[in-house]
Amino acid sequence: MELLHDIFATLWATLGDVFPIATIIFGFQYLVLRKPVPNLKRVLIGFAYVVVGLSLFLMGLERALFPLGRLMAEQLTRPEFVYQGFDILPDEVLWEQYYWVYLFAFAIGFSTTIAEPSLIAVAIKASEVSGGAISTWGLRIAVAIGVAIGIALGCYRIVTGLPIHYFIIVGYILVVIQTWFAPRMIVPLAYDSGGVTTSTVTVPLVTALGLGLAETVPGRSVLIDGFGLIAFASLFPIMSVMGYAQLAEMSARRRRKQQERESELSPASTLERDNHAL
Template identity: 50%
Template sequence: MEQLKAFGGILGHAFRNLLPIIIVVAIFQFAIMRQVPPDLLSIVFGLLVVVLGIALFLQGLELSIFPIGKNLSNAFAKKGSLPLLMIFGFFLGFAAVIAEPALIAVAEQAQVISEGRINAFTLRLLVATSVGAVVALGVVRIVLGHSLHWYMIIGYVLVVLVTFFAPAEIVGLAYDSGGVTTNIVTVPLIAALGIGLATSLRGRNALSHGFGLVALCVMVPMISVQLYGIVVYTFGDAGELGGNDLAMDPTVDEAVAPVAGSMLLGMVTDLFSMLRDVLPIIIVILFFQYVVIRKRIAHLEKVVAGFILVIVGLYAFVVGLKLGLFPVGQSMAEQLISLEAVLYIYLFAFCIGFATTMAEPALIAIGQKAEEAGKGKLQGNVIRLLVALGVAIGITIGVHRIISGDSIHLYIMTGYTLVIILTFLAPKYIVALAYDLGGVTTSEVTVPLVTALGIGLATHLDGRNPLLDGFGLIAFASIFPIVTVMLYAIAVEFAARAKGVP
């Protein structure tokens, strides 16, 4: 009975997360375009399936992955073994990313765009290895008590330099690949590892040292993917693409693809593919639980049920995306372009960015953790408003780039140059949190909707290539929250100094 009550609460929470998107789309659809969207029933059904999928997924995480991951982090912190912590951090980061569905999609798109020069699986291995390595590096940073400033400044100087030399075909996808590494599973696990370590180590501050792992996971894949792109475009030849890779169709695939003419068999096949997506995390957790820590899992039946809910919820979520959110993003892009009023496109981009971010579960959780760690310096609701404003500004600027047809190089390099300058000026306590907040904005709801919007705009605008111009919006959604949060901290500190407050 308690579990059903808890699930009901999660279901309501998932619906509230999706409600801002529904409101924004409804206002634009009926007040501005004054027409009923095509396939309305299918879209509504898809959105309801998304809500159900998120609820099942979150309930499964609460029963399985989260408690086990937290217990493992605490156990390693108590052991005080740095090599063991680094190994655990590496495999946790690698396993969480290697089978990430969004990364698989990005890698396949990169293979198509590069005409076979980039291998999709090699790219996934590169990104997953990068994330694993930086989680291990982040653990070392926390243990040694280093400030995040120089890690991020040096890192983003490298990002800007590499972007200058990277081929245009790979820049947008490289930045998006950094964004999709921080998902609804990895953010809480990695953030819990960092904050848990900082809390358990003497002389470490949860706000200054505990945050920053998510930021590193976003940054390093941007560098490694672009370096890989430079190498293959300089020395590689275009390869032969398979029959399924001849073109990148921005339209939505069937929600459930029949297998041998059977829809049921198709659903079972898709469920097994979802198991494949979650399996690396399960293997890593079980290995460290039984082989390294050598403790049995408490309440094993509940944990197994949680893993099943994670897989079923992920499957329902993906089906709902294909039926609901993807068509909404593409349909809105097409209809807004048909109005021939660019202002409405900018307004929709701003509103959808703000609305989706304000309801983002990971942001709410990180905001609460930051308020607790800040001890009066920060307010969770103010953080959410600042991040939502940053995402809204970022997506609007990204949409302007697509409309204008400008190269993504200049925008990205300017954005991260601004971030580097603000890192020097911002108070130290806010830097790690600000960078982490740039990573948690790319949610399970925001990413597919924003990606569909970008591809839809690039598809229906004359002279735009959806494969080259349609990507990069996720990168803009990650840059500008860092800017708004740092600017706010600088302004607050300046005001305090003006009043003579120490």
């Protein structure tokens, strides 16, 4: 009965959230455009799927992802696990002893980003628009590496208690500098990649991980230190995607030079030069 009550309560709340969106869309369609909705039956069925899917997703967050993230953070930061081999627990937090936390943060950041539906959609569209010049898997892996590094660094910030604004300021300074040297084609996509990573799969686990860390690491505030990981997950993919494009451009340039050098040294080109000299 409790499960059914939660299902109907979440479904009702989701209907309230989706209703304004439906009102705007249908209002513009009938009052501004003054045209009937094409395939109205399919659209209504799609809205029903959206409501049911969002309701189940929200229930999954509350019952699985949030508790799982907090549980992992709590287990990885227990003093008896972190300070194995210490006869006496130290008076202050030793950030280097939390290496399992950083490794877990990197792994969870990479895996959740690879599975992020919004990133998959953007990567497919980018590959289609660029005619295959931008690889779908290459973009997804570049973004996932950026998110993984960002979340691991964000966990280091929570463990050490350093101010978040120092990291963000330095990060965006590097992004601005990198923007000048990155291929122009990739810059807008890189900036968008930072936003699409913070979506349905990544945000719940990362938020739960940050809150769990702040709750269990001694001397940390949940409100001050527990949040901020999403900012790292949005910032570092920008750098990783532009870096991926720069490396791809350098590799292509090196390949072209090598091909030109080989063509100059080929027997056919040598014979042509000899005939021209004669």
